[in-house]
Amino acid sequence: MYRFILILGLLTVLYFLLRRALREFKGQGQPERLSPGKDQMVQDPVCRVFVPRGVAVTEDIGGQTYYFCSRSCAHKFQEQLAG
Ligand SMILES: [Zn+2]
Incomplete structure (x- = not known):
C-alpha cells in the first residue's frame, strides 16, 4: 500500500x-500579438512630445523616417527644413 x-x-x-x-x-x-516596436515611444522633433510608434504620424524625409504627434507637426517640420 x-x-x-x-x-x-x-x-x-x-x-x-x-x-x-x-x-x-x-x-x-x-506568434507575438503585437508586432515588435509598435509600443516603442518616439519623440516628435517639433513639440518634443513622446508618442507610441503605432499611432505616430510618420514622414520620410531625405531617406530618414521621422515621427510626429500630428499632421500639423509634420507640416511644421517640413517648413522648418525648407526655410
Ligand atoms: Zn507634435
Missing part, C-alpha cells in the same frame, strides 16, 4: 511537470 501511494505521488509530480513543459512549448509556438 505504501508503495502505491509513493507511485501515485510521483505520477502526480510527473503530470504537473509535463503539463508545465507542454504549456511552455505551446507558448513558444504562438
Whole structure:
C-alpha cells in the first residue's frame, strides 16, 4: 500500500511537470500579438512630445523616417527644413 501511494505521488509530480513543459512549448509556438516596436515611444522633433510608434504620424524625409504627434507637426517640420 505504501508503495502505491509513493507511485501515485510521483505520477502526480510527473503530470504537473509535463503539463508545465507542454504549456511552455505551446507558448513558444504562438506568434507575438503585437508586432515588435509598435509600443516603442518616439519623440516628435517639433513639440518634443513622446508618442507610441503605432499611432505616430510618420514622414520620410531625405531617406530618414521621422515621427510626429500630428499632421500639423509634420507640416511644421517640413517648413522648418525648407526655410
Ligand atoms: Zn507634435
